[in-house]
Amino acid sequence: MTYAATLGMTILQAKPQRTHLALTVSGAGLNMHGTAHGGLLFSLADEAFAVISNLEAQAVAVETHLSFFRAAREGDVLHAIATPERVGRTLATYRVELRRDDPTDGELLALFLGTVSRRARDTSTDEPSSS
Secondary structure, X not given: OOHHHHHOOEEEEXXXXXXXXXXXXXXXXXXXXXEEOHHHHHHHHHHHHHHHHOXXXXXEEEEEEEEEOOOOEOOOXXXXXXXXXXXXXXXXXXXXXXXXOOOOOOXXXXXXXXXXXXXXXXXXXXXXXXX
């Protein structure tokens, strides 16, 4: 089982112009204050970042930043919406908004920006197609 699956993340959309993941905050994801642990929010944003950045290339993160604005609570449904800011040949930067309850109009809880180093996928290990 992957880390994302262990945390309960679900990929709702995975397209190069918009990737959408969701997660419901459980009791296991709370910090000592009874709100969602910052690491849980970072993990959700980072997974959306990883999914979108690897759709069209092989990518690895070189820099990330997360700003927290509001706390999330147990039972909240969190939405991570990832969109490209700039995609070049070797570097790409993506924006991930973390929102509560509604992916478009929900309250903005945090903003994640991340840059990846990217390269073309290695197709030499791909299975030959059966035609």
